[in-house]
Amino acid sequence: MKYLNTQDADFKAQLKALQAFETAQDPKVDATVATICADVQQRGDAAVVEYTNRFDHTCAHSMADLTLSQQDLAQAFLRLPESVRTALTTAAQRIESYHQHQKQASWSYRDEDGTLLGQQISALDRVGIYVPGGKAAYPSSVMMNAMPAHVAGVPEIIMVVPTPGGERNDIVLAAAYVAGVTQVFTIGGAQAVAALAYGTETITQVDKITGPGNAYVAAAKRRVFGVVGIDMVAGPSEILVVADGSTPAHWVAMDLFSQAEHDEIAQAILITTSADYALQVEAEMNNIMPTMPRRAIIEASLNNRGAVILARDLDEACEIANYLAPEHLELSVTQPELWAPKIRHAGAIFMGRYTSESLGDYCAGPNHVLPTSRTARFASPLGVYDFQKRSSLIQVSADGAQKLGEIASVLAHGEGLIAHARAAELRLKQS
Known part of the structure; x- marks a missing residue:
């Protein structure tokens, strides 16, 4: 990991370089996605089946082979061990409970002359949620995308998830069952996004597409925006830990690993006011690394984009955090409630030594679909409000x-x- 010190003369340049990440659309990816989207728009189901067989190495003959019923989802749920079923249902209840607080109500008022003005809130008719299915299975992504849509009152929630080699993951399908997904298609990539956006003979066009994916999925979401709404174009996962040395070093080391293990281009950064503590965390990382199943990914992530930043004090640390505007920010300090108000830009703020970022990923309640790549400067977590729309009321x-x-x-x-x-x-x- 790179070491930066705020007292270095070129610190600002180093910090900017640390954030340098090519987010521009790859012309080759964009060209491929353009072809796929146009083909799906023209040929519908046939194109979706063809691309799914090609990219996911499946042997589907028609969309019927790529369509799951509610009974399929229920059976997947029942096949799971009781402990996993309980974890899924408990997490879903917590996520639903949190998002209930985000529901907005219609409102109106009358002027002194009797004119009525107001706002009418209504749910979207139909949404599509994209769930990644490549390097790992993400049941948490199912719940984080479907539950706020369900709370918002969306009547149709269509899920697409790739199944490389035709292998279906029971916990992902069980999560769809628990979260109230109405339809599931085992398709992924740009062809899935295009199918949701344009509709096919089997898949009804949706109003909005949410959920993360690879570069092809991101490019497809960019391309179909305007035909349908999208939540965001997600970049690599990020964690920033601001630590004052009061949290055990091996806890923080593992928190940094928790995001680094996502992807070779994920970013994990530690800001601390203690050089000794930084060395302790590094030593713990070296001790823990050989035990990590995804060691190669973690090492690549930390070598590529990881960093330790030594700050003069917590005020300076918070200012750096605001510049970085991270997806996940851990305030691993004593009295985090005193420092949280100083954070203006972060997707989610995890307060205190016991609040690991992973709890937010799975079961704390708030949504884990968060703005990345410094977009937390102007964007917010996915929520119920993303599945509702507002109409102005005017009666003069x-x-x-x-x-x-x-x-x-x-x-x-x-x-x-x-x-x-x-x-x-x-x-x-x-x-």
């Missing part, structure tokens, strides 16, 4: 039309839009 009274009509007439004439002006003027009482 006869008296209100007199006051508003004069204002609208003046402004419309100023813009040269005479029909606008006359439409307002027609409702004015004639003197």
Whole structure:
């Protein structure tokens, strides 16, 4: 891991370089995705089956071979050990409970002249959730995408998940069962995104697509945005741990590993005010590394994008955190509630030594679909609000039309839009 010190003359340049990550669309990936999306739009099911067989090495003859029933999901749930079933249902209950607090209600009020103004909240009709199925199985992604949609009142939740080699993962399908997913198709990649966006003979077009995926999935989501909504274009996973030395070093070492093990380009950063503590964490990482099943991925991640930053104090550490705007931020300090208000930009803030980021990934309750690549400066976690939309309510009274009509007439004439002006003027009482 790289070592940075805020007192170095070129610290800002080093910090900027640490964040340098090529997020621009790869022209080759984009060209491939463009072809796939156009083909799915034109040929529908046939194209989806063809690409699924090619990329996932399956032997499907039709979409029927790639479609799962509710009975399939229920059987997957029942095949799991009781401990896993309990973990899934408990996590789902916590996630649902948290997201219930995000529900928004319609509202309205009346002006003194009787004009009604307000906002009507309604759920999307149909959403598609993409669940990765390559390097690992992600039942947590199923619940984090489906549960807020369910709480929002979305009646149809369609899940797509690749099954390389045709192998279906019971825990992923069980999570879909627990989370109330209405349809599941065992397809992935750009072809799955295109099928959700454009619709096929078997898959009904959705209104919005959420969930992370590889570069091809990200490119496809970019391409179909506008035809449907998307949540975000997710980048590599990130964790930033701000530590004052009060947390056992091996706890922090494992927290850094927890994100590094996702991918070779994931990022794990430690900011501490103690050089001695930084050395302790590094020593623990060296001790633990040989025991990690995903050691090669962790080492590549830490070598590529990992870092330790020595800060003068926690105030400076918080400012660096705000610049980095990480996906996951652990405030592994005493009295974290005093420092959390200083954090302006982070996808999720994990407060205190006992709050490992992994608890947020699975079962704490808040959503783990979070903004990456510094987009936490302007973006928020996935939530119920992503599956609802707002319509303005306007009911102008006869008296209100007199006051508003004069204002609208003046402004419309100023813009040269005479029909606008006359439409307002027609409702004015004639003197």
